[in-house]
Amino acid sequence: MSPEPRPDSTLTLSDRLALERTRLANERTVLAYLRTGMALVVAGFSLINFFREHVYVWLGVCFVPVGVGTVLLGVGRFRAKRRRIREAMQRP
Template sequence: MSDSPYKAIVPETLSNADLLAIGRNKMANERTLLAYVRTFLSFIVAGVSLIQFFNVTSFVLLGYLLIPVAVIIMIIGIFRFIKAKRELDNLHK
C-alpha cells in the first residue's frame, strides 16, 4: 500500500483542469473524514445507549464492544485522511 497513485505525476506539467481536479480530490478527502467522524459518533451513541438503557447482558456487552470499535474506526479515518492529504499536497505546492 505504499505505492501512491500520484507518484508518476510531474507537478510542473499540471494544467488548470488538473489543478481543479486536485482541489476536488482534497474536498472529497475532507468529506470522507467527516463520514468517518459521523460513523464514530453513531457507534459511540449506540454503545452508550445500549449500556444505559438495557439490562440484558448481551446488549450491555454489545454496547461495550461498540465503543472500542468506534475508536478504531476514527483512528483509521484519521490515518487515511492524513495519508491522502500528504499525497495531494505533494502534487501542488
C-alpha cells in the same frame, strides 16, 4: 490550508481543479468516518445505559472501541491522503 501550486508548475487548470476536487472529497470522507465513529460510540453507550440484559451490554461494550477505532482509522487515512495530495500539487 492547502499549499498553492507554484506559478511555473506544469499542472494544467483541469489538473489543479481535479486535485482540488480530490482534496474536498478527502475532507468529506473524513467527516463520514467521524460521523460513523461517533454514532457507534453513542449507540454503544446507549445500549450499556438503557438495557440491562447482558447481551445488549456486551454489544454496547463492543461498539465503543469499534467507534473509536473507526475515528482513528479515518483520521489516519485522511492524513495520509492529504500528504499525497500536497505532494501531487507541488510536483514540477
